[in-house]
Amino acid sequence: MGDFESCFSFYQLVDQLCLYRAKLSFYTHKNSYLNDYCKVDRWNVSDIHKIRDIEFLKDILPPRKRWSRPNKHINRKQHTSSIELNRISIRNKVFIVHRDFISGKVSFKNSPIWYRNLRYFMFELRIEVFGSTQIKIKKPDIFPAKKNPDIKSDIQRRPLAKFELKDKLILSLTNKYLTRIFDSEFLDSSFAFRSRNTLKSGPTHHDAVDQLKNYRISNIEKELFVTECDIKKFFDCLDHDIIVREYFSLKEILIKSGYTVHPRAEQILLAYLDCYAFNKDVFPKNLDANYWIEQNDYSPRGKFGWVKELEIPENLGGERKIGIPQGGALSGLIVNILLHKADIAMDKIPGWGKDFLYLRYCDDMVIIHTSPEKCGTLFEEYVKVLESLSLIPHDCMDLKTRYSKKFWDDVKSRDVYLWSRTRKSGYANSPWVSFLGYMVHFNGELKVRKKSIEKQEKKHELEAKKTIKKLRQQEDSVLLENKMSIIQSFETKMFSMAVGKVDIRNYKSMPVEMCWAAGFHLIGENSFTKNQLKKLDRSRKIAVAQLKKFLKLRTEKLEQYLIDTGRMNPISKKMVVLQNEEVKRKAPKTIFSKYPHSFYSILEREKKLL
Secondary structure (H helix, E strand, O other), X not given: OXXXXXXXXXXXXXXXXXXXXXXXXXXXXXXXXXXOOOOOOOOOHHXXXXXXXXXXXXXXXXXXXXXXXXXXXXXXXXXXXXXXXXXXXXXXXXXXXXXXXXXXXXXXXXXXXXXXXXXXXHHHHHHXXXXXXXXXOXXXXXXXXXXXOOOOOOOEEEEEEEOOHHHHHHHHHHHHHHHHHHOOOOOOOEOOOOOOOOOOOOOOHHHHHHHHHHHHXXXXXXXXXXXXXXXXXXXXXXXXXXXXXXXXXXHHHHHXXXXXXXXXXXXXXXXXXXXXXXXXXXXXXXXXXXXXXXXXXXXXXXXXXXXXXXXXXXXXXXXXXXXXXXXOOOHHHHXXXXXXXXXXXXXOOOOEOOOEEEEEEOOXXXXXXXXXXXXXXXXXXXHHHHHHOOOOEOOEEOOOOOOOHHHHOOOOEEEEEEEOOOOEOOEEEEXXXXXXXXXXXXXXXXXXXXXXXXXXXXHHHHHHHHHHHHHHOOXXXXXXXXXXXXXXXXXXXXXHHXXXXXXXXOOOOOOOOOOXXXXXXXXXXXXXXXXXXXXXXXXXXXXXXXXXXXXXXXHHHHHHHHHHOOOOOHHHHHHHHHHHHHXXXXXXXXXXXXXXXXXXXXXXXXXXXX
């Protein structure tokens, strides 16, 4: 039981707070690349909670100018991520002040005001967690996130739950404690939201895809059959009563194995369930016009979709509570507790890893078997478990037609098909298996899923449109003066979105984090990936060209106007051009093949560092 109390020690709380502050700093910097050249609003309506958290953290953590960065030549090289470097820098300063206080060098009264506020905050938080008679988690704010931001007419929204900072801190530390305990029962076939006990990081989606690829290679001479399953509106359809039932069932198994769960941690988990239900707190907002006006989402007005099978009176007006927060710290643990029952059902069948492979990442599942009949049987067993948990899988696509592009239509679940280029009588075939953003070829090669490529291309287009929209608000004189600097900042932003903050000296050895490349570092050099990455380079080049075209049109009109009115002569105009050309020479150029800022550079990096 003392283990849970140690999760709320001074050092654990400081570490978590510093991580929050570093992430907020990264987000702020990411959206402020135009601030030096024009006045723009970098916050959206959905960022209200970020503004609130930043203001609060400023009162309990050292100001940015006081952060103590690691030694540049010794320790800083260990922290390649800007988030990690900032976290360590904030923590160093807090520990320095704390050490001076506990050693008696500085009295509490003479300590910095932020340190005193920090100690008061921690005292109140521990009282709330361990001293209060009942734990309560405040209901989160619900923000509607567009499912397809590039389609203006699309009204479907996902509900993102945003908790207050204190509740977020309590939930995160409780999640670490509970995940560490329950992870001992979870199976190797589950890859999402796992504990980080033995490794620096737990299993990732890369590990799942790598296992899928290796299984294909080790059975390259065999016929393999595949089936896939995804669950409708997964987080919004989890029944609270079933969650509690499965939690206590798994808890009994842990107790028999010698583990104990701190009663306070259990109360926090139950309070987390009690503070939110999709059918009570989200779905009714569809009829609340004021809510959509407050969220600036009314043209056209958004809508929180749900599974039609659950839209019945007893679910909308009764006592039954359905749905858990998307974005909540404990939601990942709840998912694994619930679907552990399905993992157990698959694990009981002999031959895992040899005759068949079952992999699950959150609610995405794939089964591969050497026998089509047994593959179908496994799928049916999996669906039966889902039905016992009151979950509804997506309908399977009819795969009786010959393989074509239609195979990859917007379908979440697929019935048994042959993993091969050639078709076998009675079964559809596909040379690819799509899983977690990757596509694995029947010969073992990898490429990025087509939708992931299209999504990144749309992101380039939207980033250009968003930047141009901000610049339209500025005066032409400001754009003329900072034309090349704006272009350079935009290109740098696009580079970091793609491959991170790298340059010609370190791009082959620098690990990538917080960028597109970090999500697909397993891909290798082959004919498929070459074309995909060149396509992304081309898409990014078009986005930069759109910005250049906009600036050219705006500045050309101003230049001509100044010349016509006699306020600009040929000499002064030339001076502007020379000034811009000087900045242009310093700006990084977009070279699209075997260059650090190119998407293609992903293939040149050392895989162990990605």
